Amino acid sequence: xxxxxxxxxxxxxxxxxxxxxxxxxxxxxxxxxxxxxxxxxxxxxxxxxxxxxxxxxxxxxxxxxxxxxxxxxxxxxxxxxxxxxxxxxxxxxxxxxxxxxxxxxxxxxxxxxxxxxxxxxxxxxxxxxxxxxxxxxxxxxxxxxxxxxxxxxxxxxxxxxxxxxxxxxxxxxxxxxxxxxxxxxxxxxxxxxxxxxxxxxxxxxxxxxxxxxxxxxxxxxxxxxxxxxxxxxxxxxxxxxxxxxxxxxxxxxxxxxxxxxxxxxxxxxxxxxxxxxxxxxxxxxxxxxxxxxxxxxxxxxxxxxxxxxxxxxxxxxxxxxxxxxxxxxxxx
Amino acid sequence: xxxxxxxxxxxxxxxxxxxxxxxxxxxxxxxxxxxxxxxxxxxxxxxxxxxxxxxxxxxxxxxxxxxxxxxxxxxxxxxxxxxxxxxxxxxxxxxxxxxxxxxxxxxxxxxxxxxxxxxxxxxxxxxxxxxxxxxxxxxxxxxxxxxxxxxxxxxxxxxxxxxxxxxxxxxxxxxxxxxxxxxxxxxxxxxxxxxxxxxxxxxxxxxxxxxxxxxxxxxxxxxxxxxxxxxxxxxxxxxxxxxxxxxxxxxxxxxxxxxxxxxxxxxxxxxxxxxxxxxxxxxxxxxxxx
Numbered sequence: 146x147x148x149x150x151x152x153x154x155x156x157x158x159x160x161x162x163x164x165x166x167x168x169x170x171x172x173x174x175x176x177x178x179x180x181x182x183x184x185x186x187x188x189x190x191x192x193x194x195x196x197x198x199x200x201x202x203x204x205x206x207x208x209x210x211x212x213x214x215x216x217x218x219x220x221x222x223x224x225x226x227x228x229x230x231x232x233x234x235x236x237x238x239x240x241x242x243x244x245x246x247x248x249x250x251x252x253x254x255x256x257x258x259x260x261x262x263x264x265x266x267x268x269x270x271x272x273x274x275x276x277x278x279x280x281x282x283x284x285x286x287x288x289x290x291x292x293x294x295x296x297x298x299x300x301x302x303x304x305x306x307x308x309x310x311x312x313x314x315x316x317x318x319x320x321x322x323x324x325x326x327x328x329x330x331x332x333x334x335x336x337x338x339x340x341x342x343x344x345x346x347x348x349x350x351x352x353x354x355x356x357x358x359x360x361x362x363x364x365x366x367x368x369x370x371x372x373x374x375x376x377x378x379x380x381x382x383x384x385x386x387x388x389x390x391x392x393x394x395x396x397x398x399x400x401x402x403x404x405x406x407x408x409x410x411x412x413x414x415x416x417x418x419x420x421x422x423x424x425x426x427x428x429x430x431x432x433x434x435x436x437x438x439x440x441x442x443x444x445x446x447x448x449x450x451x452x453x454x455x456x457x458x459x460x461x462x463x464x465x466x467x468x469x470x471x472x473x474x475x476x477x
Numbered sequence: 478x479x480x481x482x483x484x485x486x487x488x489x490x491x492x493x494x495x496x497x498x499x500x501x502x503x504x505x506x507x508x509x510x511x512x513x514x515x516x517x518x519x520x521x522x523x524x525x526x527x528x529x530x531x532x533x534x535x536x537x538x539x540x541x542x543x544x545x546x547x548x549x550x551x552x553x554x555x556x557x558x559x560x561x562x563x564x565x566x567x568x569x570x571x572x573x574x575x576x577x578x579x580x581x582x583x584x585x586x587x588x589x590x591x592x593x594x595x596x597x598x599x600x601x602x603x604x605x606x607x608x609x610x611x612x613x614x615x616x617x618x619x620x621x622x623x624x625x626x627x628x629x630x631x632x633x634x635x636x637x638x639x640x641x642x643x644x645x646x647x648x649x650x651x652x653x654x655x656x657x658x659x660x661x662x663x664x665x666x667x668x669x670x671x672x673x674x675x676x677x678x679x680x681x682x683x684x685x686x687x688x689x690x691x692x693x694x695x696x697x698x699x700x701x702x703x704x705x706x707x708x709x710x711x712x713x714x715x716x717x718x719x720x721x722x723x724x725x726x727x728x729x730x731x732x733x734x735x736x737x738x739x740x741x742x743x744x745x746x747x748x749x750x751x752x753x754x755x756x757x758x759x760x761x762x763x764x765x766x767x
Contacts (some may be wrong), residue, residue: 153583160576161569268569271620273534276556277584341543472552 150277154285160371163439165251166294169213170244170301177243185316216327233332238439240309241302241341242415248298249414252352253320256359256413259286260471261370268338269471273424279472283360287464290356290413291349298343310334347418347447353460355412357467364474375410382406408456422447485510485631486531490539492687493526500526500686501537508680510630511660515674516667517758518684519765524667527684528635531665532561544630557587560624561633568608568616576609581623593626596656614645621649625657633658634666638673646670650677677755683761690761690767699751703735707747715746722760734760 159166260283263269272282310332342399362374383400389398411417423446447453488559491632500523508514518524529535533548533555541548548553565688568577582590600618608616617637624632637659638646654677658664668674681698683691693701707715709729716723720733734752735743743749752760 150584155582156583157576157580160573161571263569266568266570267563270534270561270563271569273532273586274556274561274563275581276553276586278553451511473536475529 150281151288154277154281155289158285158289162251162255162289162294166289166297169247169251170298173176173243173247174301174308175303176304177240178312181240181309181312185312189316210310230329230331230333234337236333237306237310237337238341239333241306241337244298244301245415248294252294252356252413253359255375256286256290256296256356257363257370259290260360260363260467261366263473264476280468283364283464283468283471286360287353287356290328292345292353295345295348295440299341302341306334306337337439340441340444343441344444347444347453347454348415350457351418351447351453352413354408354456354463355440355460357412358409359413360467361463361470364470367476377394378406378409404452406460412456418447418453421450421452423449424469478662484508484511484542485511485544486665486674487542488530488540491527491530491541492538493523493530493535494538498749499687501530501539503539504684504687504689506682506689506692508540508663508665510663512629512657512679513666513677514680514682515671515678515754516665516682516684517671517754518667519762520683521589522765523687524684525617525635526687528561528563528633528665528667530557532633538569538741543630546737549767557585558629559631559633560627560629560683561635562617562620562637564636564639568620570607570609572608573604574602574606574619574688577619578604581627585627588623589626589628593622595631596622596625614641616644617641617649625652630662632662632664632666634664636668637666638668650674671755671758672753676715678754683758685765691757698754698757702752702757703740703749704752704756705731705735705743705747706730706732707748711746718742722763 263272310328314328317324317327359370359374360377362370362377366373382398383404385401386398407417423441484507486506488504488506491501491504492499498521504523504527516524516527520571525536526535530537530541531543531548533552536549542556543555544560546552548555554608562602572580578590578593578597581588597619599617600622602611602615602622603620608619610651621637638649641649650673666674666678675695678695680694681691682689704742705715706726707730709731712731715733718735718738722737724732726732734756740749
C-alpha cells in the first residue's frame with residue numbers, strides 16, 4: 146500500500162468541495178464586513194443629521210455617538226477601560242464568528258454527501274478502481290471535515306477580524322480618535338486569534354459523533370440521506386419523550402435530546418461544546434470578563450469530561466461502520 | 478505449463494445469489510495471462526456480477542483467485558495490479574483533466590504520468606476541462622488515457638463503449654491493441670457489440686443464467702463449429718448429424734450450425750463456412766428470454 150496517499154486524498158476532497166471549504170467562509174467574512182460598513186455609514190449619516198439638528202450630546206458614557214472620540218478615552222474610568230477592552234475583544238470574536246457559523250452548515254452537508262453522492266453518480270466505481278482502501282478514503286473525509294475545512298475557515302475568520310479592526314480604526318481616525326488607544330491597546334487581537342486556533346482541536350474531537358453519524362447515513366442510505374440522518378434521531382427523541390410522558394420509562398427526555406439527538410446532529414456547529422466546558426471561578430459581570438470565558442483552561446476542560454470522549458468513541462465506531470459499508474455496498 | 482501461462486483468474490464454483498435471482502451458478506473458468514477474453518452473455522446473465530466478484534466489489538461463494546489474491550480479503554493489494562473501466566461516465570462530473578492525472582499519479586505506484594500526458598495531447602482534451610463539459614466520447618478518451626498509463630496486469634472492461642458512436646468505438650479498441658496490450662497483460666471485456674470485438678479477442682466465454690456455457694480460444698472455434706447453407710433436399714440427412722441451430726433463409730434455403738462435426742462430411746450438403754461470433758451467440762442463447 147502506498148503510504149503517501151493521504152495528502153492527495155485531502156486535495157481531492159478540497160477540489161470537489163472548493164465552494165464549501167474555500168469560498169463559503171470568504172463570502173461569509175466578506176458579507177460581515179460589507180454589513181459592518183453599511184452599518185457604519187448608516188450610523189454616520191444618522192449622527193450627522195442629529196448633530197445638524199443640535200440633538201447630539203457628548204459625554205463619557207455613550208460610545209457610539211461620534212464627533213470627537215478623543216474625549217471618550219481621556220474621560221474614562223479604569224472600570225470602564227476594562228469593559229472597553231472586553232467589548233473590543235467580544236466584537237473581534239463576533240467578527241470571526243460568521244465564517245465559523247457557515248462552517249457548521251458546510252461540514253454538515255459535506256459529511257451527508259461524502260459517501261452518498263459518489264454512489265449516486267456511480268463515480269465510486271472510478272475511485273474504487275484505484276489502489277486506495279476504503280478506510281483511507283473515509284478517514285480522508287473525516288480529516289477534511291474536522292481539520293482542513295476548519296483551518297480554511299479559521300484563516301477567513303482571522304482575516305475578517307483584522308479587516309474589521311482596520312475598518313473601525315479608520316472610522317475612529319476620521320473622528321480624530323486614536324485607534325491605538327481606543328482599539329488596539331485595549332483589545333487583544335492576537336490573544337483572540339490564539340484562542341480561536343486553540344479551540345480547533347476541541348471542536349474537532351467534539352464534532353466526531355455528528356461527523357460519524359452523517360457519514361454512516363451517507364454510506365448507508367439508498368436515497369434521501371438528509372431525511373434519514375435527521376428523522377432517525379428526532380424520531381427516537383420523540384419516542385423517548387412519549388414514553389417519558391407515559392411514565393413507563395426511567396429516562397430523562399431532556400437528557401436524551403441533549404446527549405443523543407443534539408450530539409448526533411449539531412456537534413459540527415462551532416462552540417456547541419461550551420456547555421460542558423468548566424468555567425471555574427468565572428463571574429461574568431460584563432464585557433470585561435469575556436476573555437476569562439474563552440481562556441485556554443476553560444476550553445480544554447472539555448477534554449476532561451466523559452461526554453466528549455464517549456461521543457468521540459461513538460463517532461469512531463460509526464466511521465468504522467461507514468468504512469465497512471463502503472467496502473461491501475453493491476448497488477452501483 | 479510454463480510460468481508465462483500462469484492463470485490470471487481462476488474461478489471454481491463461483492456463485493452469487495440475490496434474493497430473487499441466481500446471478501452466478503457454480504461458474505468455473507480460467508483466464509491465462511496474455512489474452513484478450515470476451516465475456517459475452519445476454520442481459521442479466523451474470524456478466525457484471527462475475528466482473529464485480531473478480532474486482533472485489535461484491536461478496537460471493539466459491540473459490541476465486543485473481544493474480545494470486547483473494548479479491549474479498551486482499552482487495553487493496555489486488556487493485557495495484559488491476560484496472561477497470563465500468564462503462565462510460567463513471568468519472569466524477571466535477572473533476573478536471575489535470576486533477577484526474579494528479580490524483581492517479583498521487584495514489585497509483587504504477588502510473589506513468591508522462592505517458593498519460595502524451596495520450597491526452599493526442600485528443601481534444603485540455604487540462605482545465607471538467608468532465609461535465611465533455612461529450613461521452615471524450616470522457617472515455619480521458620479514462621482510457623489514464624488506464625493505459627497504468628502498468629496493470631489485468632484490465633477489466635465492462636461495456637466500455639456503451640453509447641459511443643462508431644468512430645470512438647473503433648478508436649477505443651485500436652488504442653488498446655496498439656498502445657497497451659502485450660503478452661504480460663490480460664484484458665477481460667464484456668460487451669453487446671460482439672461483431673466489433675470479435676477480431677481482437679483471443680478467447681471467448683459465453684455466460685448464460687450464471688453458468689459458463691462456452692469457453693474456447695477463438696482459433697478453436699473454427700475447428701469446432703461449422704455453418705452450412707443447404708437446400709431443402711439434404712435437410713433430413715443434415716438433421717441426422719444433430720445441428721445445434723437451424724434457421725431458414727428466403728427461397729427455401731436453410732442454414733444449420735454444427736458443433737464438432739467434421740467439415741468434410743458437411744461439404745456434401747452445401748456451402749460451408751466458419752460462423753461469426755454473433756451467430757454462435759444467438760444459437761447458444763436461444764430461448765433465454767422465452
